[in-house]
Amino acid sequence: MDKRGWRKDRNNFLIKGVAFDFNGVIVDDERLHFESMRKTCEPYGVELTEKKYWEKYLALDDENAFREIISDNRDKLRESDLRSLIAKKISGYMELLNEGASALFFPKAVEVIKKLSETFRLGIVSGARRIEIEKMLALGEIEDLFEFIISAGETKRGKPYPDQYEKAVELFRLKPSEVAAVEDSIGGIQAAKATGLFAIAVEHSYDKSYLKKADRVISSISDLTVETING
Structure with missing residues (x-):
């Protein structure tokens, strides 16, 4: 032993x-999570690259990932945006999921x-x-x-x-x-x-x-x- x-x-x-x-x-x-997170950030002027997602955010849940994104983009995002960001990301993910879930x-x-x-x-x-x-x-x-x-x-x-x-x-x-x-x-x-x-x-x-x-x-x-x- x-x-x-x-x-x-x-x-x-x-x-x-x-x-x-x-x-x-x-x-x-994971690509669906990246795409839904990227599209959520886009209207705020935040560019989320695939490289950064894989290196920094992949292992985190939505809340902690967005907390990190907010911290990295203080000029564009506020703490008060957190719940809205999470909700939009979940909605976007579910839409992508419904398009081809069984193949995942x-x-x-x-x-x-x-x-x-x-x-x-x-x-x-x-x-x-x-x-x-x-x-x-x-x-x-x-x-x-x-x-x-x-x-x-x-x-x-x-x-x-x-x-x-x-x-x-x-x-x-x-x-x-x-x-x-x-x-x-x-x-x-x-x-x-x-x-x-x-x-x-x-x-x-x-x-x-x-x-x-x-x-x-x-x-x-x-x-x-x-x-x-x-x-």
């Missing part, structure tokens, strides 16, 4: 729960989740809005496979802080060493590791060089198996 308690013997392995990030792990909708699942994502649910207890830990997550899970007919959803605004702080994963451990009623997290972002990995979880990163949004703090890195969710999690 290593220092955090993950056993090499599969029969005695301690991982019992798997907490999935949503955007960029199960569904390939990463290849094999639904099949992988169904297979893993036979062995592990599953949960969602995401910076997305609950309505967005529930809509997509229902489309994939996998909503009943997850014990819980922890979404934006349901903890005091979002990723990269550990609050959401701490709540996941509590809802699973497991020890941190008994839970694995599946993430695609640096902030998500940081949150999982700060909670003491086994962090698995998928190279959907960043390449391996950016994900080196994860305990394990895989190319895509299609590579996520019982053996991958059990090590």
Whole structure:
């Protein structure tokens, strides 16, 4: 057994729960989030580039992303704009989502989740809005496979802080060493590791060089198996 308690013997392995990030792990909708955020900022004279979104805002929930955008653009935005920005972004995202939602699942994502649910207890830990997550899970007919959803605004702080994963451990009623997290972002990995979880990163949004703090890195969710999690 290593220092955090993950056993090499599969029969005695301690991982019992798997907490999935949503955007960029199960569904390939990060571009929709970027486009809806970019279009929201545009009327205010704020240019949001794809590079800046990926580097600075991807791991944040809407509220914290817009707080950062406001802070970076004090000459064009005010704190009082926050709620309006969030509402416009959500509306824009939902419009884009409705145009092609069923095509947004990463290849094999639904099949992988169904297979893993036979062995592990599953949960969602995401910076997305609950309505967005529930809509997509229902489309994939996998909503009943997850014990819980922890979404934006349901903890005091979002990723990269550990609050959401701490709540996941509590809802699973497991020890941190008994839970694995599946993430695609640096902030998500940081949150999982700060909670003491086994962090698995998928190279959907960043390449391996950016994900080196994860305990394990895989190319895509299609590579996520019982053996991958059990090590």
